Amino acid sequence: MGTANNVLIFADIRNGTLRQVTFEAISVAHQMANGGEVHLAILESLDPNQIESLKQLKLDRMWHVDHPLLKTFNLDAYVETWVHLIDLLNPDVILTGHTALGRDVSPRVAARKRIGLLSDCIKLDTSSTYEFVFTRPIYAGKAYVQRTITKPPFFVTLRPNNFVAHFDTSLDQSIEIKTFHPNLSQISLRTVVTDVVRKVTSGVDLSEANVIVAGGRGVKSKEGFAPLEELAVVLGGAVGASRGACDAGYADYALQIGQTGKVVTPDLYIACGISGAIQHLAGMSMSKTIVAINIDPEAPIFEVADYGIVGDLFEVVPLLTKEWQRINR
Amino acid sequence: MEILICMKQTFDTEEKIFIQNGEIDDDGVERIINPYCEYAVEEGIRIKEAHGGTVRLITIGGAEAEAAIRTAMAMGVDEGYRLDLTDFPADSDEQTTSECIVQLIKQKQIPYDVILCGYMSIDNGTAQVGPRIAELLGIPHISTITSLTVDGRQVQVERDVEGDLEKVESSLPILLTAQQGLNEPRYPRLPDIMKAKRKPLHRMKWDELRVDVQMIQARTKKVAILPVEEKETGQILS
Ligand SMILES: Cc1cc2nc3c(=O)[nH]c(=O)nc-3n(C[C@H](O)[C@H](O)[C@H](O)COP(=O)(O)OP(=O)(O)OC[C@H]3O[C@@H](n4cnc5c(N)ncnc54)[C@H](O)[C@@H]3O)c2cc1C
Ligand SMILES: Cc1cc2nc3c(=O)[nH]c(=O)nc-3n(C[C@H](O)[C@H](O)[C@H](O)COP(=O)(O)OP(=O)(O)OC[C@H]3O[C@@H](n4cnc5c(N)ncnc54)[C@H](O)[C@@H]3O)c2cc1C
Numbered sequence: 001m002g003t004a005n006n007v008l009i010f011a012d013i014r015n016g017t018l019r020q021v022t023f024e025a026i027s028v029a030h031q032m033a034n035g036g037e038v039h040l041a042i043l044e045s046l047d048p049n050q051i052e053s054l055k056q057l058k059l060d061r062m063w064h065v066d067h068p069l070l071k072t073f074n075l076d077a078y079v080e081t082w083v084h085l086i087d088l089l090n091p092d093v094i095l096t097g098h099t100a101l102g103r104d105v106s107p108r109v110a111a112r113k114r115i116g117l118l119s120d121c122i123k124l125d126t127s128s129t130y131e132f133v134f135t136r137p138i139y140a141g142k143a144y145v146q147r148t149i150t151k152p153p154f155f156v157t158l159r160p161n162n163f164v165a166h167f168d169t170s171l172d173q174s175i176e177i178k179t180f181h182p183n184l185s186q187i188s189l190r191t192v193v194t195d196v197v198r199k200v201t202s203g204v205d206l207s208e209a210n211v212i213v214a215g216g217r218g219v220k221s222k223e224g225f226a227p228l229e230e231l232a233v234v235l236g237g238a239v240g241a242s243r244g245a246c247d248a249g250y251a252d253y254a255l256q257i258g259q260t261g262k263v264v265t266p267d268l269y270i271a272c273g274i275s276g277a278i279q280h281l282a283g284m285s286m287s288k289t290i291v292a293i294n295i296d297p298e299a300p301i302f303e304v305a306d307y308g309i310v311g312d313l314f315e316v317v318p319l320l321t322k323e324w325q326r327i328n329r
Numbered sequence: 330m331e332i333l334i335c336m337k338q339t340f341d342t343e344e345k346i347f348i349q350n351g352e353i354d355d356d357g358v359e360r361i362i363n364p365y366c367e368y369a370v371e372e373g374i375r376i377k378e379a380h381g382g383t384v385r386l387i388t389i390g391g392a393e394a395e396a397a398i399r400t401a402m403a404m405g406v407d408e409g410y411r412l413d414l415t416d417f418p419a420d421s422d423e424q425t426t427s428e429c430i431v432q433l434i435k436q437k438q439i440p441y442d443v444i445l446c447g448y449m450s451i452d453n454g455t456a457q458v459g460p461r462i463a464e465l466l467g468i469p470h471i472s473t474i475t476s477l478t479v480d481g482r483q484v485q486v487e488r489d490v491e492g493d494l495e496k497v498e499s500s501l502p503i504l505l506t507a508q509q510g511l512n513e514p515r516y517p518r519l520p521d522i523m524k525a526k527r528k529p530l531h532r533m534k535w536d537e538l539r540v541d542v543q544m545i546q547a548r549t550k551k552v553a554i555l556p557v558e559e560k561e562t563g564q565i566l567s
Contacts, residue, residue, distance in 0.1 A: 075469065100490045104472055107460035111427060116548025119423075119455035133552050139452050142346040143353065146552040150420075154548060190469035190499055197494040206492060253475070253510045254492035259342055259451055260364055260509040262491075279342050282451075290563070297565075305563040 004132075004152070005036040008091035010082060012101050013044045018054075020165060020208050021097035025158055026057060027166030028124055032093055032132060039063060041085050041180075043070045043078065055175055058166065062177045069184050073101070076189050079108045081182045086113065088180075091153055093132075098157035099207065110155050117155040118147055122162040122265075122286075140259045140282030160208045161265045199254050204238040206255065211237025211268045214257055214284070217244035218273015218294065218313060225251060227317045228272055234324045240264065240284075242274045258283035270320075272313040276301025293317065330382030330479070331440040332373045334406065335430060335462065336366040338390050338397035339452045348556055362397045365447025368507035371514040373445050374405035376479060383407050385439055387430055389414055395530065402525035403517030409530040410437065417535045419546035423453075427461035428545035432538045434466070437531075443484075444504040448473045456506075463504035471497050473508035 007029040012019045022040075029038045037060040054062060063085065069077040082105055086094060094109075096102040098120040110117040123135035130148040134156060138145050206212065213232040215225055225239065232239045241251035243258055257264055259282040269287035274280060276292070276299055284290070285304050292305035293313045302308040309316055340346075341359035348354065362370065373384045386401055387410045388394050398409045412433055414421065434441070444466075446459035456472075463470035475494070476487035479501075486497045489508050517525070 075471075079464075100473070103456050104460060104470075107423070107455075107457040108464040108470075110457070111424070111461040111464035114424065114544065114548075116422065116424065117455070117457060118549055119457055128552070130552060135555075138454060138554075139340065139346045139353070140342070140454070141557065143348065143557060144555040146555065147549050148552050149548060150550050151548055191471055191503075192498050193495055194498055195496040196490075197496075199493055252492075254489060254494070256509070282342075285557075302563065302565070304560060306560075308563055308565040310565060 003034045003036060004032045004092040006089065006091045007033045007036065007038050007093045007095060008086065008089055009038070009040045010094070010096040010102075010105075011040055011042045012097045012099050013042070013046060014205065016045075016047050017050060018046065019097065019099070019160070019205070021099060021158060021160040023165035024160070024163040025095045025097065026059065028158060028163050029093070029095055030058065030166065031124060031126060037061070039089060039091070041065055043081060045071060051177065055177070057175065059175050062175055063180045064177055065180045065182060067182055067184055069189070072193060074189050074193070075104060075108075075191055076187050077184055078105050079112070080184055080187050082109050083112060084182045085180065086153070094153060094155045096157055098159045102157045106155050106157055113153070115153055115155060116149050116151070117157070118149065119157045120159050121156055122159050124163070137286070140279075141263070141286055142282070159263070159265070161210075199252055204236070206238050206240055206257070206262050206264055209238035209264070209266050211235040211270075212240045212257070212264055212266045212284075212287075213237055213270045213272065214240035214242065214274060215245050215251065215272050216242035216274030217248055217250075219245055219250055220273075222250050224314070227314065227321065231270070231317055231321045231324070234321050234328070235268070237266070237268070242277075242280050244274070271301050271305070272317055274301055275299050276304065330376055330380045331442045332376050332382055332384045333434070333439060333441040333444045334366070334369050334373045334384065334386045334401070335444065335446045335458065336370060336386055336388050336397065336401060337363045337447070337450050338388065338394040339363040339450055342451065348554055351554055353554060360393060360397065362400060363447050363450050363452075365449060365451070365507055365509070367514045368509065368511045369445035369447050370401045370404055370406060371512045372477060372507060373443070375512065376443060376477075377405070380479060386410065387412065387433060387439075389426055389429060391415055398530060399522075399525050400517060402528045403522040404515055405521075407528060409528070410439070410533065411530065412533050412535070412538075414535045419542050420550055422547035422549045423455050423457040423461060425545050425547055427458050427465060429535070429538060429540065430458070430462055431465040432540050433533065436538065442501045443479070444468075444502070446504065446506045448506040448508050459504055459506040466504070468502050468504055469499055470504040470506065471499060472506040474505050475508050475510040477505065477511070
């Protein structure tokens, strides 16, 4: 079984709060450190209340990285800061989420430091003869590869929603928060974000949602998504779509799930009016429980569904919403 | 405008995956241009159509990848490079791939104002190669773009950030990775398919790259390839 002396996690923040995947990374870090040190680096301004609550986390040290250039995302500033911190702390293992942030920054840092990077991992095995074995899906989830690292330090990005998050608030220790001021005076910011248009309405991020209600061409119109949104709200989930629905203009491409869209692993995936093409399955077949609603009993989506409902989604979905509201009450 | 595309050939999306002796069985599979690379190819051609210039392409792959290169040429790519790493004497990973592509660019002095990659491949799918190439060349990158405007040396980009739309500005030279929504790739026409056969395609082997194998060999190692567990048949409710 492997041990790392020093694990460094780069936090992922969305709208002022730490994303779930960061907590998941903390538990992976503890599994790998097995007594070694675990550090968390936070680069954006967090809500002060959150910083307080983080003191309860099982961490050896938290690095609050403070610099005006880091208030919003800038690729060059982020890459330099991550490199500075890695040079300072000399970790054996660096962890972050396989999110927009992790996907943008980690390969550049890995290339700069000429270190290995295991991307989009869904499982860690510490029991093999190799130090650490990570599993990642390949061929759009049609197979897995297990990979290990030949030489520390190495980088790992974790697919959200696949590791159990760690919240140990029973500890009475109060961890040390250090402020780190990176020297960014020499860098030029070669890309500048001029505007961000928020399109994700429900506030629940598709890649981290525990419940997803997805609609396909069977939803028949933009308005047809309304009952799906109602069900998603009741379940505290997010709305997704098939490419069929996006191509037809019923939903934004940002919601597309599948091979050329997002890959999601919620606890519950409800597919409404989706036929179940292989390219759609690539994005959702690893969901923990799949419910399919389709009028066609032969639809291939039923082959991956744990529960299939043969029926009209416009009848079934509102019934589910009502039923759920009743249970909630 | 000098346009360079890094393109990978992958299995057709409909292919089932079989594992033979611990490896993915590629016997007789249909292959396609990686869908995200196809957006990159299309965008590169559109830049040329709007601003003039040359579209070049690099593929790392075996002889079978030439079908994909010819298809891209039929779409409008002018010149291709295929780097065959089959005899590479050490383990390889994404670091090896990106270092080799960068060495090829440097040694052949392939010019670039814009480098276009797919955002990820649909087989190995690490989404590492584009950003790694940009870092090694010392140029910026913008990933998962859904819209591109080139105006002189300035570029304006819209990108998909987990569902939100981000507007970003930068300047040439730059590396961009293509996300779905960027464009609708064209179908090659028959006369263009014929013409593509005569376009220049340069073939290279790894030992023509003066690379330090130690330096670029894999830092990660494959342990096993595993099938996906069969799902139990679900329950039909009525
Ligand atoms: C390279 C490539 C990449 C692709 N990437 C993706 C991807 O990322 N994601 C993706 O989703 N697709 C992707 N596709 C497209 C994919 O092949 C399918 O075309 C698409 O998923 C079909 O969408 P759909 O299931 O919504 O539509 P359809 O296949 O048209 O299915 C609609 C379903 O709705 C049912 N239905 C109709 N009315 C009702 C009703 N009232 N109640 C209940 N059910 C009803 C029908 O029985 C049918 O099964 C890709 C294709 C290619 C070639
Ligand atoms: C020794 C060796 C042998 C190899 N043999 C083969 C082979 O026989 N066939 C084969 O297809 N690949 C081969 N490769 C490449 C390798 O399989 C992967 O493509 C590579 O590691 C990239 O990882 P990825 O698929 O996760 O790419 P990602 O990072 O997910 O890909 C993102 C983008 O990077 C670019 N890119 C990625 N891979 C390539 C590539 N191969 N050529 C050009 N651009 C690329 C594309 O624009 C792509 O859309 C070999 C690599 C090495 C080092």
